[in-house]
Amino acid sequence: xxxxxxxxxxxxxxxxxxxxxxxxxxxxxxxxxxxxxxxxxxxxxxxxxxxxxxxxxxxxxxxxxxxxxxxxxxxxxxxxxxxxxxxxxxxxxxxxxxxxxxxxxxxxxxxxxxxxxxxxxxxxxxxxxxxxxxxxxxxxxxxxxxxxxxxxxxxxxxxxxxxxxxxxxxxxxxxxxxxxxxxxxxxxxxxxxxxxxxxxxxxxxxx
Amino acid sequence: xxxxxxxxxxxxxxxxxxxxxxxxxxxxxxxxxxxxxxxxxxxxxxxxxxxxxxxxxxxxxxxxxxxxxxxxxxxxxxxxxxxxxxxxxxxxxxxxxxxxxxxxxxxxxxxxxxxxxxxxxxxxxxxxxxxxxxxxxxxxxxxxxxxxxxxxxxxxxxxxxxxxxxxxxxxxxxxxxxxxxxxxxxxxxxxxxxxxxxxxxxxxxxx
Numbered sequence: 323x324x325x326x327x328x329x330x331x332x333x334x335x336x337x338x339x340x341x342x343x344x345x346x347x348x349x350x351x352x353x354x355x356x357x358x359x360x361x362x363x364x365x366x367x368x369x370x371x372x373x374x375x376x377x378x379x380x381x382x383x384x385x386x387x388x389x390x391x392x393x394x395x396x397x398x399x400x401x402x403x404x405x406x407x408x409x410x411x412x413x414x415x416x417x418x419x420x421x422x423x424x425x426x427x428x429x430x431x432x433x434x435x436x437x438x439x440x441x442x443x444x445x446x447x448x449x450x451x452x453x454x455x456x457x458x459x460x461x462x463x464x465x466x467x468x469x470x471x472x473x474x475x476x477x478x479x480x481x482x483x484x485x486x487x488x489x490x491x492x493x494x495x496x497x498x499x500x501x502x503x504x505x506x507x508x509x510x511x512x513x514x515x516x517x518x519x520x521x522x523x524x525x526x527x528x529x
Numbered sequence: 530x531x532x533x534x535x536x537x538x539x540x541x542x543x544x545x546x547x548x549x550x551x552x553x554x555x556x557x558x559x560x561x562x563x564x565x566x567x568x569x570x571x572x573x574x575x576x577x578x579x580x581x582x583x584x585x586x587x588x589x590x591x592x593x594x595x596x597x598x599x600x601x602x603x604x605x606x607x608x609x610x611x612x613x614x615x616x617x618x619x620x621x622x623x624x625x626x627x628x629x630x631x632x633x634x635x636x637x638x639x640x641x642x643x644x645x646x647x648x649x650x651x652x653x654x655x656x657x658x659x660x661x662x663x664x665x666x667x668x669x670x671x672x673x674x675x676x677x678x679x680x681x682x683x684x685x686x687x688x689x690x691x692x693x694x695x696x697x698x699x700x701x702x703x704x705x706x707x708x709x710x711x712x713x714x715x716x717x718x719x720x721x722x723x724x725x726x727x728x729x730x731x732x733x734x735x736x
Contacts, residue, residue: 451731
């Protein structure tokens with residue numbers, strides 16, 4: 323009776339440096355039936371990133387071909403690079419009852435919400451802009467001008483945070499991960515996802 | 530920054546024997562800032578019930594006086610007895626940012642939803658009607674005719690379960706309690722309850 327009869331799509335956004343990858347990395351080993359959609363991107367890989375885990379790093383020509391063939395669910399051009407969600411895997415996972423997490427920018431999230439009105443959207447908040455800036459400096463992968471640019475983008479993204487279903491504050495990592503786990507567990511109890519249980523309770527009595 | 534700026538009202542319903550008191554008893558020691566509203570009732574106390582904990586047991590004249598004085602938030606007449614929610618405590622707790630749980634019947638829950646549109650409603654499902662009947666027999670406080678009557682009422686209540694935000698299956702107690710905890714934790718991250726955090730993130734950077 324515990325089976326999830328239908329999948330659940332979760333959209334995760336947050337400024338660069340808010341800790342999306344770290345939170346998702348922890349979550350993956352803690353939640354059953356979870357699939358993390360890996361986005362395609364044409365941007366350069368950062369030193370700590372693993373191809374096929376953080377992103378699938380592809381060339382511009384490859385990405386544009388996928389786009390022409392409608393194999394990209396949503397895409398955005400951010401900071402001069404393409405980021406896109408491959409369509410096939412997401413729909414297959416949902417049909418198999420999985421919980422699928424898409425890590426996407428705010429524009430992509432808006433598009434996914436219109437395509438999948440039942441999706442759950444989560445925005446990861448840094449404790450402050452100062453903390454965000456410090457995290458970007460600690461990465462040592464971007465120069466000062468690039469960080470200043472990312473900070474401006476972050477402010478723009480924060481203005482869209484109010485459009486999300488949930489806000490998770492990523493101050494203490496363990497706490498943020500527990501918050502995210504609770505959201506997934508709670509959303510699985512939503513009546514719209516398990517209304518079938520009511521008739522099962524009534525039916526089982528008559529067996 | 531973790532402070533809950535406004536309280537949260539949770540309505541819990543479920544058939545007699547679904548385990549509402551047991552689940553709430555466990556929850557009370559596990560969740561911060563939780564207040565359980567104790568209903569007034571004119572029905573007879575069952576042997577295991579504690580006055581002021583499970584219900585506040587009062588006489589019919591006392592209840593009707595409270596009703597006249599508009600000190601009852603909602604009430605229902607169920608199985609020949611009054612059940613009502615005292616108004617003052619609920620509003621005080623909410624103003625102080627507490628999470629307040631009301632254990633009420635389906636008619637009362639509908640009334641609370643119209644009075645407090647932001648409330649979170651949870652329905653506790655027994656694993657089956659058969660299991661429910663066995664739990665009522667195990668109580669040894671009601672005779673067979675009374676149990677048969679409660680089972681008919683239970684079927685009517687289950688027909689309203691679809692109107693609730695969440696369905697928790699109370700098959701394994703620990704699992705049901707963890708589900709409820711997750712719902713409370715998740716609801717506290719809802720954007721509508723913590724939108725103030727967005728401006729705090731932006732503001733803190735400028736200190």
